[in-house]
Amino acid sequence: MTESLDSERMACWRAYIESSQRLFTQLEEDLRAASALSFADYHVLVLLSEAPGQRLRMGELAGRLVFSPSRLTYQIASMQKRGLVARQSCPQDRRGSEAVLTAAGLLALREAAPHHLRSVHAHLMDDLDDAEVACLTRVFERLGRRLRADRDAASTPADK
Amino acid sequence: MTESLDSERMACWRAYIESSQRLFTQLEEDLRAASALSFADYHVLVLLSEAPGQRLRMGELAGRLVFSPSRLTYQIASMQKRGLVARQSCPQDRRGSEAVLTAAGLLALREAAPHHLRSVHAHLMDDLDDAEVACLTRVFERLGRRLRADRDAASTPADK
DNA sequence: AAGCCTCTGTTCAAATTTGAAATAGTGCTA
DNA sequence: TAGCACTATTTCAAATTTGAACAGAGGCTT
Numbered sequence: 001m002t003e004s005l006d007s008e009r010m011a012c013w014r015a016y017i018e019s020s021q022r023l024f025t026q027l028e029e030d031l032r033a034a035s036a037l038s039f040a041d042y043h044v045l046v047l048l049s050e051a052p053g054q055r056l057r058m059g060e061l062a063g064r065l066v067f068s069p070s071r072l073t074y075q076i077a078s079m080q081k082r083g084l085v086a087r088q089s090c091p092q093d094r095r096g097s098e099a100v101l102t103a104a105g106l107l108a109l110r111e112a113a114p115h116h117l118r119s120v121h122a123h124l125m126d127d128l129d130d131a132e133v134a135c136l137t138r139v140f141e142r143l144g145r146r147l148r149a150d151r152d153a154a155s156t157p158a159d160k
Numbered sequence: 161m162t163e164s165l166d167s168e169r170m171a172c173w174r175a176y177i178e179s180s181q182r183l184f185t186q187l188e189e190d191l192r193a194a195s196a197l198s199f200a201d202y203h204v205l206v207l208l209s210e211a212p213g214q215r216l217r218m219g220e221l222a223g224r225l226v227f228s229p230s231r232l233t234y235q236i237a238s239m240q241k242r243g244l245v246a247r248q249s250c251p252q253d254r255r256g257s258e259a260v261l262t263a264a265g266l267l268a269l270r271e272a273a274p275h276h277l278r279s280v281h282a283h284l285m286d287d288l289d290d291a292e293v294a295c296l297t298r299v300f301e302r303l304g305r306r307l308r309a310d311r312d313a314a315s316t317p318a319d320k
Numbered sequence: 321a322a323g324c325c326t327c328t329g330t331t332c333a334a335a336t337t338t339g340a341a342a343t344a345g346t347g348c349t350a
Numbered sequence: 351t352a353g354c355a356c357t358a359t360t361t362c363a364a365a366t367t368t369g370a371a372c373a374g375a376g377g378c379t380t
Contacts, residue, residue: 009285012293015300020180021226022307059358066181071337073360078336095345095358123310124303125169133172135295140175143284147182150283218329231367233330238366255328255375 027119034115037108040065040075042116045084045101045109054101057090061099084108187279194275197268200225200235202276205244205261205269214261217250221259244268 028039037045047064048054062072076099079085084105090096128136188199197205207224208214222232236259239245244265250256288296 008297009281009288009293012288012297012300013280013285015297015304018224018226019300019304019307022304022311025226026307026310057358058360062359064178066178066185068338069359070339070361074336090358093346093358095343097359120173121169123307125173127302127306128169128172128299132295132299133169135292136299137168137172137175139288139292139296140172140179142287144175144179144182146287147179147186147283150186151182219327222329228368229329230331230369234366250328253328253376257329 023123026123027116030119030123031112031116034119035108035112037112040067041079041084042109042112044075044079044099045105045112048085048099048101049106049109054106055088055098057096057098059096079105183283186283187276190279191272191276194279195268195272197272200227201239201244202269202272204235204239204259205265205272208245208259208261209266209269214266215248215258217256217258219256239265 024039031037031039031042035042043065044061047061048056058069058072058076061067061076062069065072065075067075076085076087079099080087083102086100086102087097088100090098125133184199191197191199191202195202203225204221207221208216218229218232218236221227221236222229225232227235236245236247239259240247243262246260246262247257248260250258285293
């Protein structure tokens with residue numbers, strides 16, 4: 001009984017890992033074929049385009065992308081070279097800097113978005129019925145909340 | 161209506177991506193903290209330990225891990241240096257080679273497994289109810305089947 | 321049995337990612 | 351207001367990953 005439960009969960013876990021890996025690989029490939037952008041580039045552009053002033057602090061961006069600080073520094077430097085973003089040092093806090101979306105970056109995003117969205121739908125979303133969407137949303141939003149909370153708790157030494 | 165559906169799916173998609181990224185990062189971190197193994201190392205060991213003769217062809221392994229051929233070559237070379245696996249050229253087909261689990265590799269897997277499983281349960285599985293497990297399993301097994309089929313179809317020029 | 325594709329893996333250089341230090345700036349406390 | 355303990359980000363070297371080019375078989379077809 002317990003074993004059966006466990007093995008069911010293990011099968012679930014394996015299917016999730018393998019399929020996710022495969023999906024991310026496929027989406028990256030599709031995106032590169034359609035657009036000169038990597039999945040990471042695309043994601044940066046989306047976040048910046050939605051941010052007020054189309055700009056975000058490095059730390060904020062790193063947190064949302066789930067990138068290490070140094071990885072984000074490299075990522076933004078690379079995008080800056082290609083003209084997709086610009087950098088400005090933050091006026092409030094001179095330690096910080098922010099990445100700002102450029103016109104070229106916005107254009108690149110607009111050109112890539114339809115292809116990418118089509119790809120996401122074709123590989124994943126179109127196959128899901130409403131109940132499945134609801135289930136995945138519930139599960140992954142809960143998971144995200146927990147993991148963010150764990151991370152925050154980990155950075156604070158915590159009381160006792 | 162259509163828009164609402166779309167935005168629901170988009171929210172689902174985003175939660176899935178972000179949480180998955182965070183989860184994989186966390187599991188990798190936990191595993192490294194408990195065991196000298198990376199997530200990739202662990203996965204290789206699991207696959208080999210389950211294979212008949214505790215050995216697998218490079219291509220087979222790459223396919224299951226969703227690794228590029230060169231990435232797998234590097235991965236196995238690295239594990240071989242650490243004594244976790246050995247390599248043998250394949251008797252049937254001299255082009256090929258296989259990775260074989262060593263005693264040290266099996267031991268490392270056995271030592272790491274409890275920690276890793278605990279981590280998987282703590283971060284994800286324990287929070288899921290049976291219906292959610294069933295839903296995820298269904299969705300991701302279907303997704304995996306489709307993606308594997310797409311990949312196979314892509315490698316064959318296809319008829320018309 | 322030579323010629324010619326097709327597989328399997330590997331190699332190599334370039335690009336990316338990691339993790340530990342280094343830099344710089346903030347802000348609290350004595 | 352000097353000193354300290356943080357914080358935000360960058361830098362740097364080492365490790366990993368990618369993708370294209372290669373080398374070594376197989377497996378026909380002629």
